[in-house]
Amino acid sequence: MKITGDQQLIKKMNKGIVLDTIRQMQPLSRADISAAIGLNKATVSSLVAELIDSQLVTEIGPGESSGGRKPTLLLFNKQAGYAVGVDIRVHDLLVVIVDLEGHIIREQSTPLADYTTESVTNQIKSTISKICVDLPATPYGVIGIGIGVPGLVDETQQVVSAPNLGWNNFDLAGHLQQELALPIYIDNEANAGAIGEKLYGAGLHTSDLVYLSIGVGIGSGIVVGGQLYRGTSNFSGEVGHMTIAENGPLCRCGNHGCWETLASEKALLDQAAAIWGEQVSTIEEVLAKVEEGNSQAVTLLNEIGTQLGIGLANLVNILNPEMIVIGNRLSLAGKQLEQAMLHSIKNRSLSYHRKKTQVEFAKLGIRSTALGAASMPITAFLADSDVSVQAEA
Numbered sequence: 324m325k326i327t328g329d330q331q332l333i334k335k336m337n338k339g340i341v342l343d344t345i346r347q348m349q350p351l352s353r354a355d356i357s358a359a360i361g362l363n364k365a366t367v368s369s370l371v372a373e374l375i376d377s378q379l380v381t382e383i384g385p386g387e388s389s390g391g392r393k394p395t396l397l398l399f400n401k402q403a404g405y406a407v408g409v410d411i412r413v414h415d416l417l418v419v420i421v422d423l424e425g426h427i428i429r430e431q432s433t434p435l436a437d438y439t440t441e442s443v444t445n446q447i448k449s450t451i452s453k454i455c456v457d458l459p460a461t462p463y464g465v466i467g468i469g470i471g472v473p474g475l476v477d478e479t480q481q482v483v484s485a486p487n488l489g490w491n492n493f494d495l496a497g498h499l500q501q502e503l504a505l506p507i508y509i510d511n512e513a514n515a516g517a518i519g520e521k522l523y524g525a526g527l528h529t530s531d532l533v534y535l536s537i538g539v540g541i542g543s544g545i546v547v548g549g550q551l552y553r554g555t556s557n558f559s560g561e562v563g564h565m566t567i568a569e570n571g572p573l574c575r576c577g578n579h580g581c582w583e584t585l586a587s588e589k590a591l592l593d594q595a596a597a598i599w600g601e602q603v604s605t606i607e608e609v610l611a612k613v614e615e616g617n618s619q620a621v622t623l624l625n626e627i628g629t630q631l632g633i634g635l636a637n638l639v640n641i642l643n644p645e646m647i648v649i650g651n652r653l654s655l656a657g658k659q660l661e662q663a664m665l666h667s668i669k670n671r672s673l674s675y676h677r678k679k680t681q682v683e684f685a686k687l688g689i690r691s692t693a694l695g696a697a698s699m700p701i702t703a704f705l706a707d708s709d710v711s712v713q714a715e716a
């Protein structure tokens with residue numbers, strides 16, 4: 324393959340590399356950047372000057388000198404703008420505003436009034452406009468919105484199917500874009516959660532990671548070599564419908580014995596309801612029973628942990644991941660089901676495959692998806708390093 328490029332393109336690429344280096348290694352000097360990426364100091368200085376002009380990089384006081392004048396250190400200006408992250412969950416809508424390093428500035432969760440496309444779209448718009456009121460001024464303001472959807476999202480950002488919301492073929496981005504006039508990025512909630520944990524959470528230093536979103540169902544986001552594995556139609560990761568028990572419970576997909584009928588939050592709550600009736604309807608109530616030493620509750624969590632481990636053993640054998648992160652609602656019971664889960668993985672996976680695999684619970688708790696969603700506009704914004712404050716004015 325012949326690769327061509329002009330000077331403008333090369334300059335843009337180099338500027339992106341300089342910005343990435345500052346974000347990853349800050350604080351550092353121009354000489355440090357030059358040494359890290361092998362560009363000469365004059366080129367680095369000129370690119371840094373442009374980044375300072377566009378307010379994406381700031382200078383701070385001098386660092387350690389290795390002899391001679393102390394160098395000025397550079398920082399990424401995480402306060403150059405904001406991004407909005409939205410997680411459409413089955414029970415509520417979580418909206419966060421973050422700085423450009425993914426730190427939460429504001430957060431709001433509101434119960435979903437109903438699941439119609441119109442109502443949810445309106446609720447997203449009104450929550451975003453409420454949460455953005457009187458945000459402190461920044462050079463770029465809100466740079467975009469990312470949304471995690473509990474369903475299938477194709478490569479054109481169409482929501483093809485979201486069974487828990489009753490949505491089919493809905494252009495959520497198009498509807499929002501009409502009024503909000505900001506870049507909008509939409510992805511499956513488990514993919515967004517995987518990116519959230521990779522960039523800001525448990526998977527910070529990993530490049531091969533499986534993130535499991537366990538709530539009503541079980542979805543996954545699979546990161547391979549630092550990138551999401553998307554599959555040919557963007558629909559990869561539906562691990563919840565792996566068959567675990569040939570004659571197991573009927574799944575909403577029509578199959579019997581899918582993993583999510585045995586190891587999801589819903590499986591836990593269905594079994595809790597069979598034991599205690601309507602008295603126990605939340606995971607927190609089951610955990611309270613475990614705290615009291617209720618033996619049925621302990622057995623129930625051990626059983627869910629065992630079933631969870633069976634599916635995880637399959638994933639370990641197939642993908643040999645560096646890390647598995649268990650996120651969404653079931654992670655709240657992490658401590659109580661961990662032992663049975665690890666036991667099951669150990670008994671059922673191949674020893675060479677699991678040797679280096681770490682199993683963690685989501686570090687971002689139930690915010691993995693919202694934060695991963697917010698990272699989508701940030702990544703796109705920073706990749707376009709020709710952005711300039713003047714252009715926005």
Ligand SMILES: [Zn+2]
Pocket residue numbers: 563564574575576577578581
């Ligand atoms: Zn199924």
